[in-house]
Amino acid sequence: MNNERLMKVLLSPIISEKSTRLAETAGQVAFRVVCDATKQEVAKAVELLFEVKVDEVQILNVKGKQKRFGQRLGKRQDWRKAYVRLQPGQDIDFGGAA
Numbered sequence: 001m002n003n004e005r006l007m008k009v010l011l012s013p014i015i016s017e018k019s020t021r022l023a024e025t026a027g028q029v030a031f032r033v034v035c036d037a038t039k040q041e042v043a044k045a046v047e048l049l050f051e052v053k054v055d056e057v058q059i060l061n062v063k064g065k066q067k068r069f070g071q072r073l074g075k076r077q078d079w080r081k082a083y084v085r086l087q088p089g090q091d092i093d094f095g096g097a098a
Contacts, residue, residue, distance in 0.1 A: 001041060009037045009045040013094050014081065026085065029092050033059070033082045042082045050092050056085040 013019075014030035022028040033042055039057040046054050060083075064076035086092070 001044060003048065006041065006045040006048050009033055009041050010049065015094060022083070023092075027055075027088065027090070028083050028085045031082045031084065033080050035061075035078070035080050037080060037082070039082075042084065046084050046092075052090040052092060053087040054084055055087045058083040058085075 011032040011034060014032055016030075019028075019030040022030065029046075031042070031046070037059070039059055042057050042059065043054040046052065060081050062079050062081055064078045067074050067076060
């Protein structure tokens with residue numbers, strides 16, 4: 001795997017109440033990833049970008065919701081989510097030091 005591909009695997013962190021609780025209790029961080037990403041690519045990308053050690057990666061596909069746009073029915077795009085468990089003592093801080 002080349003570094004150029006690894007830099008494009010992670011799209012954004014998922015910041016929500018659930019992901020914040022997971023980060024505090026289980027040491028897991030949630031990311032939105034590209035739809036063809038593998039567990040190995042996600043683990044290497046997190047280690048490369050954030051300089052932490054990854055213990056485990058779980059990936060799931062999220063189906064897009066059915067939505068109405070005026071009189072027409074539409075569908076939001078499907079996307080992929082990755083839960084990354086960090087090794088004990090490792091941490092990623094998205095908020096920054098304020």
